[in-house]
Amino acid sequence: MRLFQNSGLYPSYLRRLNQLASGAHGFDERRRIFLADRFGALHFLKPVLEGDADAFFTNGDDEILQRYWARENGMPGKPSLESIMLAQIESHRTEVFYNLDPIRYPSSFVGKLPGCVKKTLCWRAAPSGNADLTTYGAVLGNFPSILDSWRSKGCRVELFFPALDPMMAEYGHGDRSIDVLFVGGYSRHHTARAKILEQVAGLAGTFELMYCLDSSRLTWLAESAIGNLLPLRTHRRPDVIARIANPPVFGKQLYELIGKSKIVLNGAIDMAGNDRGNMRCFEAIGCGALMVSDVGNYPDGMKAGLTMETYASPEHAAELISKCLENWPRLAEVAARGRNRISETYSKSLQLERFVDLVARI
Numbered sequence: 001m002r003l004f005q006n007s008g009l010y011p012s013y014l015r016r017l018n019q020l021a022s023g024a025h026g027f028d029e030r031r032r033i034f035l036a037d038r039f040g041a042l043h044f045l046k047p048v049l050e051g052d053a054d055a056f057f058t059n060g061d062d063e064i065l066q067r068y069w070a071r072e073n074g075m076p077g078k079p080s081l082e083s084i085m086l087a088q089i090e091s092h093r094t095e096v097f098y099n100l101d102p103i104r105y106p107s108s109f110v111g112k113l114p115g116c117v118k119k120t121l122c123w124r125a126a127p128s129g130n131a132d133l134t135t136y137g138a139v140l141g142n143f144p145s146i147l148d149s150w151r152s153k154g155c156r157v158e159l160f161f162p163a164l165d166p167m168m169a170e171y172g173h174g175d176r177s178i179d180v181l182f183v184g185g186y187s188r189h190h191t192a193r194a195k196i197l198e199q200v201a202g203l204a205g206t207f208e209l210m211y212c213l214d215s216s217r218l219t220w221l222a223e224s225a226i227g228n229l230l231p232l233r234t235h236r237r238p239d240v241i242a243r244i245a246n247p248p249v250f251g252k253q254l255y256e257l258i259g260k261s262k263i264v265l266n267g268a269i270d271m272a273g274n275d276r277g278n279m280r281c282f283e284a285i286g287c288g289a290l291m292v293s294d295v296g297n298y299p300d301g302m303k304a305g306l307t308m309e310t311y312a313s314p315e316h317a318a319e320l321i322s323k324c325l326e327n328w329p330r331l332a333e334v335a336a337r338g339r340n341r342i343s344e345t346y347s348k349s350l351q352l353e354r355f356v357d358l359v360a361r362i
Helices: 012-018 029-037 064-070 082-092 144-152 166-170 191-206 217-222 250-259 281-287 315-328 329-344 348-361
Strands: 003-007 055-059 097-100 118-121 137-139 155-160 180-184 209-215 261-265 290-294 309-311
Touching: 003 082, 012 029, 012 281, 029 055, 029 064, 055 064, 055 082, 064 082, 118 348, 137 144, 137 281, 144 348, 155 348, 180 191, 180 250, 180 315, 191 209, 191 261, 191 315, 250 261, 250 281, 261 281, 261 315, 261 329, 281 329, 290 329, 309 315, 315 329
Parallel strands: 003 055, 003 097, 097 118, 118 137, 137 155, 180 209, 180 261, 261 290, 290 309
Antiparallel strands: none
8 A cells, every 4th residue: 555644733842853854955855854843643543654565655734844855856947845745755655645734735736636546535634614535535533523523524424543653662761750740732722621620720839830821913913012002902822821831742841741740631623523532642541640630421431430540620620620730640550541441542542543444435
């Protein structure tokens, strides 16, 4: 199977990548640096992570990376990013195209694929307005309610899951000096999450808390010297949160922090109903922390009281975390059981087996 996997970058992560790859001189070197940093690795199939000669990987929205390839392969002028990726697919003689960034490359892009491509799949685990993905052979995701919404638009859908990065096994075997870690987005769109973060932040006087927040540009503006002069009070983070806030972390930096943390606080955003299982769930449990998250319908292996803990309200979250830390030896056993269970259920080998089966069926 000649596999082509495309992904995309968060703007805040792109800044980190540009720093890491400041000395890179070509496509292969920049891509190698990116893959070594493990950002998004839970979604990358085993052949990509292992450097299989039949697997090609790129970030189709990374202009620096893509223009390296265009120059190295003799594309004249300044071709569009779409044109570059189509040329990559043709050069690779791709048979299976798996796209993690289908909003940027929707059905209209699929219609331009060269004849060598026999199967097309994309991952989309979020509502996406009027985006058209109907020409993909299947839309994959791990939230049944969101898959239902794609089905109602005429897409074939299939349940599919992230898988633990094998590198996670290297983390979380030493001292866990951080009591509670939260890593994630913070903006006016995260109102429920903000209430939880504020309530739990009140524990900072008793326990060691760390929040690594990918805040919106409006939040940063509101908290700047200029922002203090503007009517942006509602976009500023509460003082109790701001005092323990740090910049966002990604990839191996994230693994390292989770590995130093007893508890990882998680909170879904209102996009998937009662479905749960965002990336942080897999990352937290995979690096051996106890995940404390909101109640809902979780994937197999994630069960409250057995492999994780769940809260029903912001107040309950703070109360539950306090009890977990006060009884840490017992809860450390829950975390360890979760790590073992999730490692068995969501391995890269099983993920690839499921993917190959999907390809054969669509």
